[in-house]
Amino acid sequence: MRNITAQAASAASRPAGSDVAVEVRGVCKMYNEVEALRGIDLDFPSGKLTTLLGPSGCGKTTLLKIIAGLIPATSGEIRVNGKTVTGPGPERAFVFQDFALMPWATVMRNVAFGLELKGMGKDERQAIAAKYIAEVGLAGFENKYPHELSGGMRQRVGLARAFAVNADVLLLDEPFSAVDEQNRRKFQEDLLELVEKEKKTFIFVTHSIEEAVYCSDRIVILSRRPGRIAQIIEPEIDRSATPDAIRRDQGYLDTVEEIWQGLKRYVD
Amino acid sequence: MTLFGFRVPMMASLLVWCVIWEIVGRSGAMFLIPPLSDVLVAAVALVQTGTWQAAALTTLNSFLLGMFFAIVVGIAIGVLMGRSATADNLLGIWVNIFVSAPLSALVPVLMILFGMGETTVVVTVFLFAVWIIVLDTRAGIQSVPNSLLEMGRSYGASRFALYSKIILLAALPEILAGIRLGVVRGVKGVVIGQLLVAIIGYGELFELYSRNFDMENFWALTIILFAAAMGLSALIENIEKRVDYYAGVR
Numbered sequence: 240m241r242n243i244t245a246q247a248a249s250a251a252s253r254p255a256g257s258d259v260a261v262e263v264r265g266v267c268k269m270y271n272e273v274e275a276l277r278g279i280d281l282d283f284p285s286g287k288l289t290t291l292l293g294p295s296g297c298g299k300t301t302l303l304k305i306i307a308g309l310i311p312a313t314s315g316e317i318r319v320n321g322k323t324v325t326g327p328g329p330e331r332a333f334v335f336q337d338f339a340l341m342p343w344a345t346v347m348r349n350v351a352f353g354l355e356l357k358g359m360g361k362d363e364r365q366a367i368a369a370k371y372i373a374e375v376g377l378a379g380f381e382n383k384y385p386h387e388l389s390g391g392m393r394q395r396v397g398l399a400r401a402f403a404v405n406a407d408v409l410l411l412d413e414p415f416s417a418v419d420e421q422n423r424r425k426f427q428e429d430l431l432e433l434v435e436k437e438k439k440t441f442i443f444v445t446h447s448i449e450e451a452v453y454c455s456d457r458i459v460i461l462s463r464r465p466g467r468i469a470q471i472i473e474p475e476i477d478r479s480a481t482p483d484a485i486r487r488d489q490g491y492l493d494t495v496e497e498i499w500q501g502l503k504r505y506v507d
Numbered sequence: 508m509t510l511f512g513f514r515v516p517m518m519a520s521l522l523v524w525c526v527i528w529e530i531v532g533r534s535g536a537m538f539l540i541p542p543l544s545d546v547l548v549a550a551v552a553l554v555q556t557g558t559w560q561a562a563a564l565t566t567l568n569s570f571l572l573g574m575f576f577a578i579v580v581g582i583a584i585g586v587l588m589g590r591s592a593t594a595d596n597l598l599g600i601w602v603n604i605f606v607s608a609p610l611s612a613l614v615p616v617l618m619i620l621f622g623m624g625e626t627t628v629v630v631t632v633f634l635f636a637v638w639i640i641v642l643d644t645r646a647g648i649q650s651v652p653n654s655l656l657e658m659g660r661s662y663g664a665s666r667f668a669l670y671s672k673i674i675l676l677a678a679l680p681e682i683l684a685g686i687r688l689g690v691v692r693g694v695k696g697v698v699i700g701q702l703l704v705a706i707i708g709y710g711e712l713f714e715l716y717s718r719n720f721d722m723e724n725f726w727a728l729t730i731i732l733f734a735a736a737m738g739l740s741a742l743i744e745n746i747e748k749r750v751d752y753y754a755g756v757r
Contacts, residue, residue, distance in 0.1 A: 309657050327661045339658035343676055343750075353662040356672075404662065 260285035260408055260440035261306060266315035268301055274465035275301050279315070281459060281468065285407075288434050288441040290455040292448065292498070294505035298466030299444045300336075300412055306442065307333050307410050319408060329357070332401035334411040338393045340385040346372060346396050347381040353404035364403075371399040374436075376429060391422030402433075408440045415450065427454055428482045435478075448502070452476070452494045453485065460498065463505045470501060541722050550727035558712070565708035569625050570697040573632025577689055581637045582682060585644025586670075589678070595645070606638035610696075614703045625707060628700035635696030636689035643685025647678030679750050687743040694736040 261283040268276040275298040283289045291299040304310045306317050308327040317324040319331060327333075332353065340349050347365060348355070350372055354364035372381055375395040385393055394414055401409050415423045431454060434441055445451050451458050452474050462469040474494045476485055485491055509515065525543055532542030553559050588595045588602075614631055621627040651674055659673045675682070701710025709732065716725040 304657075307661055309661060327663060329663060331661070333658070333661040335654045335658060337652065337654050339652070339654040341655070341673065341676070343679075356659075356662050356664050356668055400662075 258285040259283065260320065261442065262318040263302070263306065264316050264318070266302070266305060266312045266317065268298065268305065268310075269313045276305075276312075277465040277467050279466070279468060283408075283440060283442055284457070285440050286438050287456040288443055288454055289457045289459060290443045290445060290451040291459050291461060292445060292451045292502075293461035293466065293469075294463050294502060295446060296464050297461040297505075298464065299446075299461055302461075302466065303410050303412050303442060303444050306408075307331055309333070329404065330406050331408045331410060332404050332406035334394070334397050334401050334409065334414045336413040336416055338385070338390075338397045338417070340393055340396055342385050345382050345384060346377060346388070349385065349396050350399045350403055353400055357404070368399070368403050371402045372396075374402065374433065375399045389419075389422065391418045391426055394418055394426070398430075398433075402437065406439070408442065411441065411443045413444050413446065415445070415447075423450075424482075430454065431478065431482075448495050448498045452491055452498065458498070460501065470498075472498065538720075539722055541726065545723050546726040546730065549723035550731060553724055553727050554731070562708045562712050565625070566697055566701065569628040569700070569708065570632055570693060573629045573696065574636055574690065574693050576629075577633045577636035577640060577693065578686055580633075581640025581685065581689065582644050584637075585641045585682070585685070586648055586674070586678075588641065588645040589648025590674075598641075602638050602641050605634070606642060610634050611699050611703075614700055617700075618704060623704050623706060627704055628697060628707065631700030632693045632696040635699075636693035639692060640682075640685040640689040643681045643688065644678065647681025647685075648674060650681065651677040680747065683743060683747045683750060687740055687747060690739050690743060691736060694732070694739070698732065 259282045261281075263279050263281040263283075266276055266279040267274070279302060291302060293299050301310065305312045306319075306324070308317075308324050308331070319328070341352065344352070347368055351364040351368035354367060359367075369381065372378060375398050377392060377395050377399065380388065380392065385396065388396070394417070398411075398414070401411075415426055418426060427450060434454075443451075443454065453476075455474060458472045458474065459468060460470040460472065461467065472494065474491070476488065476491055476494075478485070480488065528540065528543045531537065532540050532545070584598065584602075588598055610631075613634065614627070617627045617630050617634075621630055655673055655677055656669070659669045664672065698709060698713075701708045702713055704710060709728070712728055713725070715721075716728065
């Protein structure tokens with residue numbers, strides 16, 4: 240585990256030797272009189288999974304949606320692959336907390352929807368969608384409707400939709416919070432496999448410390464409103480071990496404990 | 508429904524009333540109520556006459572035309588109000604006044620404006636049906652989950668695609684409910700309009716039969732109308748159920 244303090248964050252948040260996929264520069268966000276985010280400077284290394292973690296109301300989802308281009312920042316800017324973000328773009332794909340699936344469309348159409356909006360032909364987009372449906376473990380469910388699936392399966396559809404558009408950066412907004420505990424564990428393991436396989440940049444928002452430590456290459460801890468960077472931690476967990484071994488690993492447990500000690504003061 | 512432990516079929520109460528109607532009619536106590544069987548015989552004869560067919564055609568024509576405009580305008584205004592707070596504030600009060608107002612009182616004014624003809628009837632159907640469609644569409648649009656809109660935007664939906672592929676489909680259950688209620692009101696509108704104009708379609712026949720105390724034909728006309736209104740409403744309800752099935756897990 241490597242602990243990078245907030246003071247040294249700007250220097251250390253530019254990891255040597257690895258490319259930066261998303262740069263956040265001086266981002267502030269005001270909701271009327273309420274200050275949600277203050278002076279966020281962050282780099283998200285390419286090909287890694289970075290987690291935004293913090294107490295509820297710390298603005299982590301707000302930051303993610305600003306990166307997605309869904310809501311504008313009050314000041315500051317976001318650059319993705321060096322280009323300034325002005326709105327949503329094809330190099331970013333979003334996975335929603337409540338899945339955001341179209342209930343009237345089949346799994347196939349939902350997964351292919353991003354490609355449909357781009358104007359891709361039906362056969363072509365269905366072939367791509369079928370590949371990712373299989374990759375997230377939903378082969379055979381192509382013609383089911385969302386209401387016929389469990390919460391975990393629905394989110395797999397949401398994930399497949401994000402993969403299908405072949406974006407460089409995947410933004411996941413508490414993707415497992417509406418998934419039950421057992422499915423969540425399995426899903427986290429599958430997600431790590433997909434991170435390994437797809438070589439994309441993942442930005443992940445969660446309020447679960449265990450989930451953050453288990454999944455992330457790097458954890459950015461935000462303080463309570465106004466959200467600022469409190470701490471950056473790199474768990475440096477040996478991913479070659481089995482999932483069960485990782486969950487019993489001393490380094491994993493120590494990291495969870497340290498983050499909890501840091502966050503405890505924000506909890507009422 | 509169960510009564511004393513027996514399952515009673517849905518149509519049972521209707522049958523009971525039919526029997527009561529028949530008995531009262533046969534007793535001859537009230538000349539306004541002829542036996543149901545006579546009415547049914549009259550109905551079968553009635554639908555074969557050219558007069559009825561012409562009247563039904565005129566009525567159907569006015570009704571469909573009025574409903575068409577009510578649905579198009581109702582959905583358009585409903586979407587506008589659902590999406591824009593300004594439009595909602597400007598139009599909301601008027602829609603709410605008209606949806607509960609006794610619009611029959613306006614028909615004489617419409618006659619002055621649009622003449623004693625079919626136009627007045629079409630406008631009456633429109634005014635009866637449009638407001639509830641506006642209100643239901645607005646409710647449907649407002650209940651479209653924000654995450655679905657964000658999903659559309661983040662995957663690059665154009666404004667047109669956002670409406671045609673997401674918003675309108677997500678609001679479809681409420682829009683259909685509005686249309687069903689609108690159809691029921693539209694049937695009232697077409698009859699009231701024609702009755703007050705009194706020289707066309709079904710209204711003319713109603714006037715004719717009731718003035719001549721031709722009660723068999725009068726009741727036959729009423730029953731046909733009721734059946735048509737209920738049939739239309741059931742048809743839309745059926746479509747609604749199919750849509751609800753898919754929209755159940757929004």
